[in-house]
Amino acid sequence: MQENLNPFAIAQAQLDEAAAVLGLDPDMHAFLREPMREFHFTIPVRMDDGRTRTFRGFRVQYNDARGPAKGGIRFHPDETIDTVRALAAWMTWKTAVCDIPLGGGKGGVICNPREMSRGELERLSRGYMRAIARYIGTTKDVPAPDVNTNPQIMAWMLDEYERIIGHQEPGVITGKPGPLGGSAGRGPATALGGIFTIREAAKLSNMSIEGATCAIQGYGNVGSHAHRLAHEVLGLRVVAVSDEFGGIYNDGGLDPAVVGEHVRVNGRVNDCPDTEPIGNSELLEANVAVLIPAAIENQITGQNADRIKATIVAELANGPTTPQADEILADKGVFIIPDFLCNAGGVTVSYFEMVQNTYQFYWDEEMVNRRLDTKMTAAFGAVAQMAAGKKVNNRIAAYLVAVARVAEAVRLRGWV
Numbered sequence: 561m562q563e564n565l566n567p568f569a570i571a572q573a574q575l576d577e578a579a580a581v582l583g584l585d586p587d588m589h590a591f592l593r594e595p596m597r598e599f600h601f602t603i604p605v606r607m608d609d610g611r612t613r614t615f616r617g618f619r620v621q622y623n624d625a626r627g628p629a630k631g632g633i634r635f636h637p638d639e640t641i642d643t644v645r646a647l648a649a650w651m652t653w654k655t656a657v658c659d660i661p662l663g664g665g666k667g668g669v670i671c672n673p674r675e676m677s678r679g680e681l682e683r684l685s686r687g688y689m690r691a692i693a694r695y696i697g698t699t700k701d702v703p704a705p706d707v708n709t710n711p712q713i714m715a716w717m718l719d720e721y722e723r724i725i726g727h728q729e730p731g732v733i734t735g736k737p738g739p740l741g742g743s744a745g746r747g748p749a750t751a752l753g754g755i756f757t758i759r760e761a762a763k764l765s766n767m768s769i770e771g772a773t774c775a776i777q778g779y780g781n782v783g784s785h786a787h788r789l790a791h792e793v794l795g796l797r798v799v800a801v802s803d804e805f806g807g808i809y810n811d812g813g814l815d816p817a818v819v820g821e822h823v824r825v826n827g828r829v830n831d832c833p834d835t836e837p838i839g840n841s842e843l844l845e846a847n848v849a850v851l852i853p854a855a856i857e858n859q860i861t862g863q864n865a866d867r868i869k870a871t872i873v874a875e876l877a878n879g880p881t882t883p884q885a886d887e888i889l890a891d892k893g894v895f896i897i898p899d900f901l902c903n904a905g906g907v908t909v910s911y912f913e914m915v916q917n918t919y920q921f922y923w924d925e926e927m928v929n930r931r932l933d934t935k936m937t938a939a940f941g942a943v944a945q946m947a948a949g950k951k952v953n954n955r956i957a958a959y960l961v962a963v964a965r966v967a968e969a970v971r972l973r974g975w976v
């Protein structure tokens with residue numbers, strides 16, 4: 561049977577499985593299966609050639625029972641409302657599994673930023689903020705970066721928001737540059753949080769991690785930091801990395817400083833000195849101890865899951881593994897660190913950023929990283945304990961922890 565790769569259908573199927581194990585009340589289940597609110601809008605942007613192009617944008621506030629909605633904004637040519645819904649659902653479970661007082665949301669624009677000038681991108685970013693400004697705020701919904709959006713884009717959006725409301729409100733968006741109230745450590749936070757969970761997974765599986773091999777798919781914000789931190793913090797030997805244009809391999813290990821510099825100059829990992837080319841599918845199936853998908857959804861599917869050789873799959877990307885692949889990997893005994901646990905470091909430090917903005921008192925990177933470690937280790941522990949106690953896989957265990965917390969808040973509010 562053809563696999564359903566619609567990310568929102570996948571997110572709902574995952575929730576359904578967890579709801580059955582949890583014995584979730586059917587009315588609560590029905591409520592948690594759908595986003596609470598979503599906004600669809602057009603963004604007219606004056607292009608450099610003088611014409612106006614109309615882009616489509618979305619913002620989904622999936623659930624805000626535990627706190628203001630929280631989630632990034634993605635700029636991507638293949639963006640769909642169902643991708644945004646799925647990512648917003650996963651944000652809801654992510655903030656809950658880490659036990660931070662936020663809900664889940666996500667945003668997106670159908671666009672190809674690689675074909676846009678800096679000025680066009682700035683006008684699109686400001687237009688996005690004008691479209692959603694009245695629906696967001698520090699007590700309503702707080703956006704952040706995601707694929708193809710970055711601190712500069714957050715800065716333009718923050719500036720536009722403050723122009724509209726007429727005063728400073730840095731906590732309305734996270735992942736900002738430091739001088740505008742960004743947190744120390746926010747750039748590498750998603751990757752570092754994932755690295756802490758790999759450390760915990762190795763401990764739990766009595767696996768020696770120092771010198772073990774690793775492959776990373778995706779070399780953007782998350783993947784490139786993961787490369788450096790896997791090397792620095794865990795002593796992993798990263799033998800393969802890739803981006804959308806292809807991958808590179810060196811059995812002796814890839815130096816993150818060399819690859820990083822090559823990417824800075826060339827915009828891609830291809831042709832980095834002292835490496836051999838490797839395809840994205842070959843990379844996923846490489847003979848490594850730790851596989852880190854850090855690109856986009858639906859990379860490990862029913863088609864390739866039986867060829868995955870890694871002992872640990874650390875999902876820094878959102879939704880890289882389909883439910884069919886999950887079953888195959890479970891049968892093979894692969895230890896999956898599920899996405900909304902593995903990549904929760906980003907939103908955790910975004911939450912720290914909001915706290916620092918509120919108090920106007922800023923922590924150094926060491927303090928941020930220490931607090932991140934505490935949060936990630938606790939979240940990993942809660943999921944591992946649930947998996948052992950209920951004899952379920954880690955993804956379902958993460959859902960059980962998160963859904964129970966969100967359902968409790970919904971019930972306390974009297975919504976269901």
Ligand code: NAD
Pocket residue numbers: 705706707708709750777778779780781782783802803804805840854855856857876877878879903904906907
């Ligand atoms: P990014 O735009 O900085 O980088 C994405 C990388 O993936 C690029 O190197 C791109 O070339 C590569 N890529 C895209 N399509 C690919 C394909 N088909 N095959 C191989 N590589 C491909 O994005 P990012 O912020 O690093 O996000 C990566 C993933 O991590 C996404 O799933 C995102 O939702 C997730 N995530 C990001 C954050 C964050 O803080 N940025 C937080 C949590 C989760």
